[in-house]
Amino acid sequence: MGRALIIGAGGVASVVVHKCCQNSEVFDEICIASRTKSKCDALKEKLQGGKTKITTAQVDANNVDELIALINEYQPEIVINVALPYQDLTIMDACLATKTHYLDTANYEPEDTAKFEYSWQWAYRERFEKAGITAILGCGFDPGVTGVFSAYAMKHYFDEIHEIDILDCNGGDHGYPFATNFNPEINIREVSAKGSYWEKGQWIETEPMEIKRVYDFPEVGVKDMYLLHHEELESLGLNIKGIQRIRFFMTFGQSYLTHLKCLENVGMTSIEPIMYEGKEIVPLQFLKAVLPDPASLGPRTVGKTNIGCICKGIKDGKEVNYYVYNVCDHQECYKEVGSQAISYTTGVPAMIGAMMLMNGLWKKPGVYNVEEFDPDPFMEALNKWGLPWKETFEPTLVD
Numbered sequence: 001m002g003r004a005l006i007i008g009a010g011g012v013a014s015v016v017v018h019k020c021c022q023n024s025e026v027f028d029e030i031c032i033a034s035r036t037k038s039k040c041d042a043l044k045e046k047l048q049g050g051k052t053k054i055t056t057a058q059v060d061a062n063n064v065d066e067l068i069a070l071i072n073e074y075q076p077e078i079v080i081n082v083a084l085p086y087q088d089l090t091i092m093d094a095c096l097a098t099k100t101h102y103l104d105t106a107n108y109e110p111e112d113t114a115k116f117e118y119s120w121q122w123a124y125r126e127r128f129e130k131a132g133i134t135a136i137l138g139c140g141f142d143p144g145v146t147g148v149f150s151a152y153a154m155k156h157y158f159d160e161i162h163e164i165d166i167l168d169c170n171g172g173d174h175g176y177p178f179a180t181n182f183n184p185e186i187n188i189r190e191v192s193a194k195g196s197y198w199e200k201g202q203w204i205e206t207e208p209m210e211i212k213r214v215y216d217f218p219e220v221g222v223k224d225m226y227l228l229h230h231e232e233l234e235s236l237g238l239n240i241k242g243i244q245r246i247r248f249f250m251t252f253g254q255s256y257l258t259h260l261k262c263l264e265n266v267g268m269t270s271i272e273p274i275m276y277e278g279k280e281i282v283p284l285q286f287l288k289a290v291l292p293d294p295a296s297l298g299p300r301t302v303g304k305t306n307i308g309c310i311c312k313g314i315k316d317g318k319e320v321n322y323y324v325y326n327v328c329d330h331q332e333c334y335k336e337v338g339s340q341a342i343s344y345t346t347g348v349p350a351m352i353g354a355m356m357l358m359n360g361l362w363k364k365p366g367v368y369n370v371e372e373f374d375p376d377p378f379m380e381a382l383n384k385w386g387l388p389w390k391e392t393f394e395p396t397l398v399d
């Protein structure tokens with residue numbers, strides 16, 4: 001049916017490529033393009049022979065002209081950006097110049113400041129609208145499925161949602177004292193930042209890891225979880241009717257936190273460049289180089305993830321509590337696509353979002369967050385493509 005250009009060849013991209021190849025009725029051709037072409041070729045090697053035709057290319061996604069040349073040559077219907085958040089704007093610029101639809105899984109973050117927010121990408125709204133092309137922002141799991149879950153709850157079970165708690169639990173164990181499940185640089189920038197939540201129209205800021213709760217996750221068990229700032233809080237705060245409070249919690253084990261504190265204390269998580277033996281290096285980038293590659297965690301990670309949303313609100317004047325979540329097993333993911341569950345839970349929704357756009361269900365000119373589209377076909381596709389969800393109207397609430 002169509003052609004997609006996938007930018008990036010890391011952990012998440014690998015899952016997107018696997019899933020597009022499983023869905024050859026929609027993706028009859030894909031091009032994998034990234035900074036290191038050998039990684040694209042390795043993916044192609046693994047997956048070619050099926051119905052989806054795979055090509056590869058080298059591209060520096062920081063360079064708009066290179067991107068435009070590649071898009072003009074390949075003529076995709078959509079660009080799936082699974083490189084790093086630093087490249088969002090250059091890729092959006094290239095999509096605008098070539099009138100090509102766009103999808104990503106993480107909002108733009110300038111490389112030299114650990115700060116992410118949607119304002120930079122929302123500023124493209126009018127230009128995308130005028131060009132007649134769609135940008136779907138944040139279409140991984142969180143952000144991504146968490147927005148679809150919230151929109152689904154709103155559509156079917158509530159007149160108004162007053163509170164949403166997004167709970168992200170990784171009950172997996174990779175056997176290392178310290179490793180991150182996705183790009184270490186992005187992950188550490190996120191968790192070492194101040195926390196915040198959205199309440200009654202304003203942000204309440206907390207110290208990093210200041211707010212801790214203990215939660216008994218279905219199919220995973222009891223875990224410590226900590227309040228973090230997370231990007232979907234910003235868009236859901238605007239898009240969910242009647243919302244008064246949204247929080248995001250993520251689980252962390254004690255070993256991870258102790259190592260992170262130590263690395264912070266010695267300056268290894270800093271993004272300020274320093275001189276080392278006559279060469280400028282960024283400590284966090286050096287740390288990334290010595291940590292295990294997230295893509296290598298697949299074979300050794302056991303256990304499950306549970307990510308979902310607890311919504312509190314009213315329907316027909318009565319109070320409703322609703323919890324919708326997905327449980328994903330690291331080893332099952334590895335058996336299917338050779339990746340652990342964090343890459344899997346991000347890559348599957350990215351493929352589904354691209355499919356929604358290519359089959360016209362989520363195509364409208366402009367720049368949108370996922371909760372602004374009809375959640376029903378996406379929810380159905382989650383069940384079909386490997387991320388089945390469960391719901392309960394009697395959840396344990398978070399205080």
Ligand code: NDP
Nearest residue numbers: 008009010011012035036061083106140141142143182183
């Ligand atoms: P990886 O580090 O494994 O992969 C990133 C890929 O992008 C690498 O192949 C890298 O190339 C490539 N890349 C980096 N810079 C450039 C550039 N300038 N030009 C071309 N390619 C480039 O990251 P992940 O796969 O773990 O994460 C991918 C994205 O998914 C990130 O944006 C992350 O924030 C997001 N994510 C979203 C989640 C969600 O639920 N919404 C959850 C997890 C991740 P090279 O191989 O040369 O380094």
